[in-house]
Amino acid sequence: MVEATPRKIPLMSLAGLGIVIVAGLIALLIASGVSSSNRWADHSVQVQTRIVELGERLATHDGALRGYMISREPAMRDDMRDSRHDILLRVAELRELLRDNEPQLREIDAVAPLIRQRLIYGEHMSAERDHKPLYAMNLSAAQPGSLPLILAIRQHLGRMFATESALLAARQKQAQQRTALLSIGLVATVLLVVVIAYLTISEAQARSLSIEAAHREARAAAEAAESEMRAREQVEEQLRHIQKMESIGQLTGGIAHDFNNMLAVVIGSLDMARRRIDDPDRLQRSLASAMEGAGRAASLVSRLLAYSRRQSLAPAAVDPNRLVGDMSNLLGRTLGEGIEVETELAGDIWPTFVDPLQLENAIVNLAVNARDALGGRGRMTIRTGNATLDEGYIRSHPDAAPGDYVMIMVRDFGSGMPPDVLARAFDPFFTTKGVGRGTGLGLSQVFGFVKQSGGHIGIESVVGHGTTIRLFLPRHEAAPAIVREPAPVAGPAPVRGGERILLVEDDDRVRQFSRDAVADLGYVVTAAPDGVAALALIEQSPDYAILFTDVVMPGMGGTELAAAAREKQPNIRILYTTGYAHEAIAREGLLEPGVDVLLKPFTVAQLAQKLRDVLDKAGPDAVQAAASGGNA
Known part of the structure; x- marks a missing residue:
């Protein structure tokens, strides 16, 4: 086993x-x-x-x-x-x-x-x-x-x-x-x-x-x-x-072009006047042409000041419906028979506080642009209404401020503007019109006026369907009165006086013209190039009726000179002159509100009226006649 x-x-x-x-x-x-x-x-x-x-x-x-x-x-x-x-x-x-x-x-x-x-x-x-x-x-x-x-x-x-x-x-x-x-x-x-x-x-x-x-x-x-x-x-x-x-180049090029044209008229006319000294009729025509060219230059400066929001304004409470209604004859003459103007005036319109003449100019400028867009024949609409700009509107128009406004709309059914032209519509000297048909300052002047008045301007345009421009002007609540400069005097100059005038002007040519003009009016005039020299003259002879001084000068300015002059001669009257707009120099703190100002350029008639106004306000104790004739 x-x-x-x-x-x-x-x-x-x-x-x-x-x-x-x-x-x-x-x-x-x-x-x-x-x-x-x-x-x-x-x-x-x-x-x-x-x-x-x-x-x-x-x-x-x-x-x-x-x-x-x-x-x-x-x-x-x-x-x-x-x-x-x-x-x-x-x-x-x-x-x-x-x-x-x-x-x-x-x-x-x-x-x-x-x-x-x-x-x-x-x-x-x-x-x-x-x-x-x-x-x-x-x-x-x-x-x-x-x-x-x-x-x-x-x-x-x-x-x-x-x-x-x-x-x-x-x-x-x-x-x-x-x-x-x-x-x-x-x-x-x-x-x-x-x-x-x-x-x-x-x-x-x-x-x-x-x-x-x-x-x-x-x-x-x-x-x-x-x-x-x-x-x-x-x-x-x-x-x-x-x-x-590019914008600066366009602006300066436009100014240079227009001023060169106006200077060509002034210089050419004065040269012709010099050649025609023995022919009174032709001499008068040449001088009139020179004055017209100079006036156009002054008008261009005014329009540029409007665009830069530094023009002199005289605001007042204005009823927009009444102003637009009163312009029917003016618009008819300006636009011609081919233009049909429809007005739609709102009931219970609010008042606004603006310069009525400048507002009329703005509406005329817009109407002329509409006429040109219509080719001289067609229909345009001017509408008024009340408007409240809320936060939703302000978010899409950040240049506006919320609040109540009076709205004035000008609409045409003309050719309209493509987007690239619409984007530059308010640029100064930008125009799509032919040579000699526009300066490119119309819309920019309207833009400056509306902004200076505290308002807002909106523009819409579609090619082939027309253009709509809306002016939003602040509803009138309360505003300080602004004194308007007097209009140019067309008649004869006021009665001459024999009072002593102290003229202070740093520009040699302006000082020479002003001195000759004051003397030609019958006053006794003493001229000084600056404030220091003027105070020395007052120290020697403190009996001047008016200190007629420029505002902006090297060294001592006009207001500083006026204060020092009144310390030496308390009863002396002050008349300022300046090439800046009154509101502009007031905003810069160069002048106090309510003072007497004569804006450059001025005519002899305007100078005469202003001197007389200042002397008449002074009272008998402040006006001292010269003891003897002649110019100092």
């Missing part, structure tokens, strides 16, 4: 198998941890990539907005629309990626409303740019939706990127630690585990390199986007400078 031999259990094999199994399980657990760490690292990289892409789309949107503000190119607006879609998509993707990260989710919830506000601001600015020139828009950095909002968005995105970078670094470190532990365990066990560990390590290293490469690409993309933004800002600044220089 053969005894059965007990079968040996391969303990080593089993142990080896057990070791392999245990090592395999450990390897699987460690590999699973490494894979999990790598997935989270990929997740962080994905989040960082979306953050960078969101920043790039915002930069593209802002660049397209700035480009559209400058050029109004449709392609720029398309870029804005595409960028807006991409931005909203990236925000949604980030919110989905960060749903399990509470701090990061709070950041995306905080930055999303800011981004929407920035997009709304872009839509608002582009819509406003559709119908307004760039210089008329409020581009202040203090606006909601501008620079502070951009900085806030960048701060949020920067914090999110930094938080994800920290998470990425921690997950990379965890992956490396687990990989090292796996390598040690597998090397201590079997070749299979070593091979698996080798493959895992290789994969981990490849992933690490991929992560580092992606990080470098993201950083390079962010730097490229920032560099592009800086370059665009420089180009925009250069374009703004070029635009400003």
Whole structure:
């Protein structure tokens, strides 16, 4: 009988198998941890990539907005629309990626409303740019939706990127630690585990390199986007400078052209007068032509002052309905029989406080432009009404102020204006009319008058459908009376007197003309080139009736001279003269309100009237007749 031999259990094999199994399980657990760490690292990289892409789309949107503000190119607006879609998509993707990260989710919830506000601001600015020139828009950095909002968005995105970078670094470190532990365990066990560990390590290293490469690409993309933004800002600044220089060049060229034409008339007529000294009739015609050219030059200066909002105004309470109604005959003569003017006058119209003559001029200017747009034949409408500009209107017209206004509208159904012409409609010396048919100052003069009166002007035009211009003038509440300068005297000069006049003028030619004019009126005149010389003359003979002085002079100005003169001669009367508008020098603090001022240029008749007015106001004790004739 053969005894059965007990079968040996391969303990080593089993142990080896057990070791392999245990090592395999450990390897699987460690590999699973490494894979999990790598997935989270990929997740962080994905989040960082979306953050960078969101920043790039915002930069593209802002660049397209700035480009559209400058050029109004449709392609720029398309870029804005595409960028807006991409931005909203990236925000949604980030919110989905960060749903399990509470701090990061709070950041995306905080930055999303800011981004929407920035997009709304872009839509608002582009819509406003559709119908307004760039210089008329409020581009202040203090606006909601501008620079502070951009900085806030960048701060949020920067914090999110930094938080994800920290998470990425921690997950990379965890992956490396687990990989090292796996390598040690597998090397201590079997070749299979070593091979698996080798493959895992290789994969981990490849992933690490991929992560580092992606990080470098993201950083390079962010730097490229920032560099592009800086370059665009420089180009925009250069374009703004070029635009400003073009406007200045157009203004100075227009002034030079018109003044050269007027000076040609003045100089040529005076030269002809000198040649015709023996022919009284031809001499008078030449002098009249010279005076007409000089008058046109003075009128041009007045219109330029109107555009710069520095003209002299004489505001009064005005009934717009009555003013428009009274202009029917004037408009009929000005526009001709081919133009039909319809007036629509609102009931219960509010009064306004403006210069009525300047308002009439503004309406006539608008009516003449309408007539030209109609080709001399057609229909136009003048309408009055009450208007209240609310905050909604102000948001789309930042140059206006909220409140109650009187509205005067002039509408024609003529040729209309294309957008490029509409954008420059209020520029001085800009005109689309033929040579000799317009100066380009009509609308700019209306614009300056309305703004100087505290109002707002709006213009709409469609090619082929006509143009509508609305003047918004403040509703009359209460305003100080402003004394109007007297109109030019057409009749003979007032009665001459023998009073002593002290003339102070730093310009030699103006001083000579003024001295001759005052003397020709029968006054005894003494002239001084500056304030110091004038005070010396008063010290020698303190019996002058009037100090007739320029306001702006080198050294001692006119007001300072007047104060010093009254210390020496308290009863002396002061008459100022200046080439600046009365309101302008009052705003600069050069003159007190209510003083007597004779604006340059003035005629002998105007000078005579003003001197007589000042002397008549002085009273008998203040006016001292000269003891003897002759000029000092």
